[in-house]
Amino acid sequence: MKYKTILITGGAGFVGSNLAVYLKNKWPDAHIICFDNLSRKGSELNLPRLAAASIKFIKGDVCHVDELLALQSIDLLIDCAAEPSVLASYANPEKTIATNLEGTANSLQLTKRDGADIIFLSTSRVYPIDPLNAIEIVEHATRFDWKESLNENGASYKGISETFTTDGFNTVYGESKLKSEELILNYLKENNTKGVITRFGVIAGPWQMGKIDQGIIGFWIAQHILGGNLQYIGYNGSGKQVRDVLHIEDVCDLVAYQVEHLDKLNGQTFNAGGARDVSVSLFELTQLVRKVTGVTKEIGSQMQEREGDVCIYLTDNTKITTATGWRPKRDIHQVISDTYQWIIDHKDQLEHVLK
Ligand SMILES: NC(=O)c1ccc[n+]([C@@H]2O[C@H](COP(=O)([O-])OP(=O)(O)OC[C@H]3O[C@@H](n4cnc5c(N)ncnc54)[C@H](O)[C@@H]3O)[C@@H](O)[C@H]2O)c1
Numbered sequence: 001m002k003y004k005t006i007l008i009t010g011g012a013g014f015v016g017s018n019l020a021v022y023l024k025n026k027w028p029d030a031h032i033i034c035f036d037n038l039s040r041k042g043s044e045l046n047l048p049r050l051a052a053a054s055i056k057f058i059k060g061d062v063c064h065v066d067e068l069l070a071l072q073s074i075d076l077l078i079d080c081a082a083e084p085s086v087l088a089s090y091a092n093p094e095k096t097i098a099t100n101l102e103g104t105a106n107s108l109q110l111t112k113r114d115g116a117d118i119i120f121l122s123t124s125r126v127y128p129i130d131p132l133n134a135i136e137i138v139e140h141a142t143r144f145d146w147k148e149s150l151n152e153n154g155a156s157y158k159g160i161s162e163t164f165t166t167d168g169f170n171t172v173y174g175e176s177k178l179k180s181e182e183l184i185l186n187y188l189k190e191n192n193t194k195g196v197i198t199r200f201g202v203i204a205g206p207w208q209m210g211k212i213d214q215g216i217i218g219f220w221i222a223q224h225i226l227g228g229n230l231q232y233i234g235y236n237g238s239g240k241q242v243r244d245v246l247h248i249e250d251v252c253d254l255v256a257y258q259v260e261h262l263d264k265l266n267g268q269t270f271n272a273g274g275a276r277d278v279s280v281s282l283f284e285l286t287q288l289v290r291k292v293t294g295v296t297k298e299i300g301s302q303m304q305e306r307e308g309d310v311c312i313y314l315t316d317n318t319k320i321t322t323a324t325g326w327r328p329k330r331d332i333h334q335v336i337s338d339t340y341q342w343i344i345d346h347k348d349q350l351e352h353v354l355k
Contacts, residue, residue, distance in 0.1 A: 001026075001027050001030065001259060001260055002075075003030060003075040003076040003117075003259065004030065004031060004075050005030075005031045005032075005033065005072065005073065005074045005075050005076075006023065006030055006031070006032050006033070006074065006075065006076045006077075006078065006259075007033045007035060007071065007074040007076070007077045007078070007110075007116075008020050008032065008033070008034050008035070008077075008078045008080055009035050009036070009062050009068075009077065009078070009079050009080060009081035009103070009107055010035075010036055010062075010079070010080035010081030010082060011033070011034020011035055011036050011050070011055075011057070011080065012034055012036035012038055012040075012043040012044070012046045012047060012050065012057065013036065013040055013043055013046075013080055013081070013082075014203070014207055014208040014209065014215070014248070015080045015121060015203060015248065015251060016034060016036065016078070016080035016081070017034065017043075017046035017049060017050060017207055018205070018206075018207055018248045018249075018251075018252060019078060019080065019251070019252055019255055020032050020034050020050060020053070020055045021049060021050070021053045021055070022249075022252035022256065023252075023255075023256060023259070024053045024054065024055055025053070026256055031056070032055045032056070033055070033056045033057075033058060033071070033072075033074070034050055034055055034056070034057045034058070035057075035058050035059075035060050035062070035068070035071070035081070036057070036059065036060070036081065037059065037060060037061040037062075038059060040209060041209060041211075041353055042209030042350075042353035042354075043209065045207075045209075045346075045349055045350075045353070046207060049207075058071070062081045062099065062102075062103030062104075062106055062107060063098050063099060063102055063103055063106070064106075065106040065109055068106050068107060068109065068110045069109065069110060069113065071110065073113075073114045074110065074111075074114050074116045075114070075116050075117070076116055076117045076118070076119070076259065076262075077107055077110065077111050077116055077117070077118045077119070078118075078119045078121075078255065079104055079107055079118060079119070079120045079121060079180075080121050081099065081103055081107075082099060082100050082103075082121075082177075083095055083096045083099040083100060083173070084123075084173070084214055085173065085211075085213045085214035086125060086171050086173045086174070086213070086214075086307075086308045087213035087214075087306065087307070087308070088173075088213060088214070089171055089172040089173035089176070090171070090172070090307055090308065093172040096172050096173055096176050097172065097176050099176075100173070100176035100177060100180060101176045101179050101180050101183075104120070104180035104183060104184065105180075105183055108183060108184065108187045111187070111191070111193055112187065112191050112193075115191070115192075115193060116193060117193050117194040117195055117262050118184060118187075118188075118193065118194075118195040119195065119196055119198075119255060119258055119259065119262070120180065120181065120184050120195065120196070120197045120198070121198060121200060122177045122178075122180070122181055122197050122198060122199045122200070122269075123173075123174065123177050123199055123200060124160065124199050124200065124201045124271065124273065124313055124315065125170060125171065125173055125174035125177065126166050126170055126174050126175075126177055126178040126181070126199055127160060127164050127165070127166060127170065127174070127199075128165065128166065128167065128168030128169055128170040128174075129168070129169055129170060129171070129308060129309075129310055130168055130169060131153075131164070131165055131168060132155075132160070132310045132311075132312075132313065133310055133311055135150065135155055135312070136150070137311060137312065139240065140240075142240065142281055142283050142284050142287075143240045143242050143280075143281035143283065143284060144235070144240045144241060144242055144281070144311055144312055145242070145312070146312060146314075153165065154316075156316060157276075158275065158276060158314070158316045158317075158318070159244070159271075159273070159275055159276060159313075159314035159315045159316035159317070160271065160313065160314065160315060160316055161271060161316040161318065161319065162199075162269060162270065162271055162319055166178055171308040173308075181197050181269065184197060185197075185267065185269075188266070188267055189267075194262045194263065194266040194267075195262070195266065195267070196258050196262060196265040196266065196267075196268055196269075196270070197268070197269040197270070198254070198255075198258070198269075198270045198271075198272050198320070199269065199270065199271045199272070200246060200251065200272055200273060201243065201244045201245070201246060201271075201272070201273030201274060201313055201314075201315045202216070202217065202243045202244065202245050202246065202273070202274070202313075203245075203246050203247075203248055203251055204217035204218055204245050204246070204247065204248065204335050204339060205218075205247050205248030205249065205335060205338055205339055205342075206248065206338055206339055206341075206342035207248070207342065208248070208339070209353050209354065210222060210354060211354075216243075216282075217245055217285070217335060217336070217339065218339050218343075218354070219354070220282070220285055220286070220289060221289050221292075221293070221336060221339050221340055221343060222343055222350070222354035222355070223297070223354075223355075224289050224290070224293045224295045224297055225293055225295065225340070225343050225344070225347070226343075226347075226350070226351055226354055226355045227355065228355055229300065230286075230297060230299050230300065231299065231300040231301060231302050232282055232283070232299055232300070232301050232302070233302045233304070233305065233306050233309075234302065234303070234304060234305030234306060234309055235305065235311055236303065237301025237302055237303050238283065238301075239281060239282035239283035239285075239286065239299065240281045240282070240283055241281060241282060241309070241310075241311050241312065242279055242280070242281045242311070242312045242313070242314065243279065243280065243312075243313055243314075244273040244274035244275050244276065244278055244279040244313065244314045244315050245273075245274040245278055245279065245280060245332060245335055246272065246273050246274045246278065246328055247274075247278075247328065247329075247330035247334060247335045247338070249329075249330060250274075250328045250329055250330055251272075253326060253329070254272055254320070254324070254326045257324050257326055258324075261324070264323075265323065265324070268323070270319055270320040270323070271315050271316060271317065271319065271320065272315060272317060272320050272326075273313075273314070273315025273317065273328075274315070274328050274332070275314060275315050275316070275317050275327075275328065276314050277328070277331070278328050278330070278331055278332050278335070279314055279332075280332050285336075286299055288332065288333070288336050289336060289340075292336050292337055292340050293340060
């Protein structure tokens, strides 16, 4: 691995902290710096883990370019700093734009200064809502699904591929990430640095500070353990809406591959997710969580959909698997049991964050 100093912005967050620990274990000689303003509630709980792994932490804000440019020279930047909630972008679009778009633009100033490469964590939310919700749906006993014959415009029974349109309303969150992607691709060309973009579906696992509007898998499990109300929102209040789910360790496997093979992957944009094999409806999630926790909770229903919601999202991993050989290794049971065990092991600390 050629990179001596790796900066992870948002490095105290769910993805950033897990990646930092994973990469440090894999490449102990690498100097890894996590940069984070600790705005996500619970991010501070990751600091002892980072320190124990000999990872440097710097408190700072990607919205303040001077704080980024005050950092030492870096060789690779992994951009994990974000306001990652769609609903938060409805409430405060300016903050989402500042954090996600301006923050990435500021980070690019640093990569330009140092001739550093960049790995960008984007989102399936770049794909617009109306075309996704226009895909014909069939209703099964425990979930909604697409027709097996679906195969049009980048959408198939397998999932959504990179050729699906990005034109249309995709929320300020989705747009902030899409515009960041475009900026990055332009910087790569103009500055002769390397980079790769990955649009992830739902990611879950230990150290995700799940809340009602972001990190739904962790939130759902935590409410079973710690108490709190849960509701199936929208889609007839049935809980049949579907997401694919990627275990955080599968994300780390993929990013580590990208770190080692940036020359080959340079300038490309990929989708990556749990795909059909690791997908779940909320209703199915409830049944699985009941088994693991031994807790049966009453789940309420709300008929009205939430703003910016989509009924089904599944990733077509064909492009990323063809290019890298990577595919998800952990199933939904492992996502749930690993997250459950983490909450149990850190219950006292997590009670004030996850409840
Ligand atoms: N978690 C998912 O399901 C998911 C899915 C697709 C894409 N992503 C992307 O992955 C990346 C990481 O997401 P996550 O799940 O780890 O979110 P997270 O909220 O756990 O982590 C983001 C971190 O960024 C920090 N941060 C926020 N604003 C900042 C600022 N102005 N300056 C410095 N740090 C700041 C937060 O304190 C937090 O620690 C994001 O870019 C997100 O869009 C996440």
